[in-house]
Amino acid sequence: MVNSYPQALTIAGSDSDGSAGMQADLHTFFARHVYGASVMTACVAGNSYGIHASVPMPTDFIDQEFKDLADDYHIRAAKTGMLADSELINTVVKNYQAADFGPLVVDPVIMTKHGNQLLEESAFNTLRTNLIPLATVLTPNFFEVEKIAEMTISSDADMEKAAHKLQDMGAKNIIAKGSHADPHQTVVKDFVLLASGESFWLSEPYHETDRVNGTGDSLSACITAELAKGTPMKHAIEIAKQFVNAAIGSPIEVGHKFGPVNHWAAMDRDFS
Ligand SMILES: Nc1ncnc2c1ncn2[C@@H]1O[C@H](COP(=O)(O)OP(=O)(O)O)[C@@H](O)[C@H]1O
Numbered sequence: 001m002v003n004s005y006p007q008a009l010t011i012a013g014s015d016s017d018g019s020a021g022m023q024a025d026l027h028t029f030f031a032r033h034v035y036g037a038s039v040m041t042a043c044v045a046g047n048s049y050g051i052h053a054s055v056p057m058p059t060d061f062i063d064q065e066f067k068d069l070a071d072d073y074h075i076r077a078a079k080t081g082m083l084a085d086s087e088l089i090n091t092v093v094k095n096y097q098a099a100d101f102g103p104l105v106v107d108p109v110i111m112t113k114h115g116n117q118l119l120e121e122s123a124f125n126t127l128r129t130n131l132i133p134l135a136t137v138l139t140p141n142f143f144e145v146e147k148i149a150e151m152t153i154s155s156d157a158d159m160e161k162a163a164h165k166l167q168d169m170g171a172k173n174i175i176a177k178g179s180h181a182d183p184h185q186t187v188v189k190d191f192v193l194l195a196s197g198e199s200f201w202l203s204e205p206y207h208e209t210d211r212v213n214g215t216g217d218s219l220s221a222c223i224t225a226e227l228a229k230g231t232p233m234k235h236a237i238e239i240a241k242q243f244v245n246a247a248i249g250s251p252i253e254v255g256h257k258f259g260p261v262n263h264w265a266a267m268d269r270d271f272s
């Protein structure tokens, strides 16, 4: 007997320490029982202390990666991660539009939580005008909400207003991730605005740990995996929030500083 698994795609940068980027996406797809394919857009060299070098992939190589997958695989959902600059964003937009890869989850990776800039400032407008309108789901973190919506967020009402601004830019569903900068907070809450207009806050317990590399990638990859399985949007987002929380809540010892989340802890859990 040949087993069959839904196929999902990550269009992202490779992170050499395995904690974030494409590697975190593929770990997440595996943990959610989805087959993971990848279009590599860039390579970063780094470890748990940070990122130390980065190179973009040639655009004709990216074209070939898309072509080879489109010719052979049945991708049911895709996500974007690090896209580095305007040229790479436009290459990905062109190829995604030509392919039939299902819903698109856009993680608008601008900067890591440790301050490494992964998208050139000059590409922000291309992100806003060319990629965000294609997003079935947009998953900005607190900093990215402020940057993309061009607003300062200092209250829940600000966050809700910003999410509506992002929807006005063309993204269908938004999960605007809240701040977790305060070590005394007890919960981390994200604002969700669905295409239907329904909106709500999702809360989970705050875990005080340095092992949080790849949280955003794992959240967006989990949404992508669930969409590839056909899980309805609201439930896909709810599962992803619980999945990431479980992965953060049970740290593993990898690296000496800011380590990865633990996908094993979240594997095969029945999130309702
Ligand atoms: N220390 C933490 N405890 C619990 N949840 C967290 C913690 N850090 C991040 N999260 C959650 O992980 C998800 C990814 O968010 P975030 O880390 O802000 O993304 P990014 O990696 O894009 O900066 C969000 O749902 C956020 O609330």
Ligand SMILES: Cc1ncc(COP(=O)(O)OP(=O)(O)O)c(N)n1
Pocket (backbone or CB within 6 Å): 012, 013, 014, 015, 020, 021, 022, 044, 081, 082, 109, 111, 112, 113, 114, 118, 212, 213, 214, 215, 216, 217, 218
């Ligand atoms: C290659 C690569 N892509 C993305 C990231 C950032 O990952 P993300 O999960 O959005 O953020 P952190 O939680 O790692 O800050 C990365 N580091 N490398």
